[in-house]
Amino acid sequence: MRFISPKSDFAFKKIFGSNRSKKILISFLNAIVYEGKNTIKSLEIIDPYNPGSTRTLKDTYLDIRAVLDNGSTVIIEMQVLNVEAFEKRVIYNIAKAYANQLDMGEQYTRLRPFIALSIADFLLFKNSSQMINRFRLKEEKQLFNYRDELTLIFLELPKFNKGLSELETLSDKWIYFLKAAPSLDRIPESLGAVSEIEEALTIASRANLSNQELEELHKQEVFIEDRRGEINFAKIEQNLKLISLVLEQKFGTINPVIMNKLEQLSLPNLDRLIEAILTFTSWEDVEGWLDD
Incomplete structure (x- = not known):
């Protein structure tokens, strides 16, 4: 059994952003955004991926967008290339998405919080040993939040070096899945114990892809x-x-x-x-x- 890498735009959307991916995405976001807590109970994926819907290699910066049950919207980007001004693009995307909630004349009270989760296959914060870094608007000296409307979360994959036998938390297992799926020849017991990861690996199996999808992936x-x-x-x-x-x-x-x-x-x-x-x-x- 061989698995595709979740890092490509096509694979990431198919695994986390298709019509059958709600439980997978809930588990993944609870692990990464909410540190393993069972915070999200339901969500709605906006413009879910459907087989055959992606035809070109155009730059798609927002890989997945979902509205959570608490009213927040999360936008998720899988970035494998350290392109110029990536950090500025993240800020631009979340600011634009936040502002686009309102049409002309609508009240600001309609605005709902946004979370931008950026998964980077390269180092962003070399001075930080943390694999997941979170940013919000804070007062400069006393560090209290200025409303929790915008949250930036960065996951740096190169900082994760655990082997299969060392996986402990739900976030460990999901990050291992992101990094190691193509090297697996079966579904390991420790990953299969999480039903959502088992389903993600099933979706990622090359045997379950059509010829058209395999060509697009290539x-x-x-x-x-x-x-x-x-x-x-x-x-x-x-x-x-x-x-x-x-x-x-x-x-x-x-x-x-x-x-x-x-x-x-x-x-x-x-x-x-x-x-x-x-x-x-x-x-x-x-x-x-x-x-x-």
Whole structure:
């Protein structure tokens, strides 16, 4: 048995946003938004995904939208690529969605709270060890809330490193599902014990997809890999320019041997070099770092 990755736009919508996904989405949101508490009893998925309804690879920023039983609306985005101005886009989307509740002349009392849940397959807050970070409008010194109308929640998948035998909480199991579903060859007992996760894995089974859905999934996977390559190439070019500029300002013209070594560095190593470069006092320091 093989499972599709929930991280693609197509798969995420099919698993969490289809007509059969209400119980799945309730369990997932209770785990991530409400820290495992059984807060949400029911919800209504807005514009649910139906097989064959998605035809193109257009950018869809709001993957799923649902109205909860307490009147709040949650908008969920699965983001696999660290695109420019992602954080600004999150703020724009929730502000726009909140404002669009009212037509001209309607009373502000009709406004209901909004929650934006952003799931990132990359690091956003490198200075925070927390995997899930929550933001609201607060008074600057005393930190009390200015109405709980807008809540931003970010889940950073790379910060989750638990194995199957280490899963304890409902949120652990859902996050493991998001990260590890494609590597599974069966439904593990610990995940199958949660009926909603078992159903999510059943939906994610490749055997249950039509040929059209498999083709669409393949197109999105290729698109994502191409975009990831483009983004990484652009970052490598940007880092090389910055490193070259700093080295030339500190030590003069870069000789071809060092330049060739710099051009062979991976993106993570270029990031490390940027952090180390200010400590160098000579070309010997640069060469020593590159040789190491």
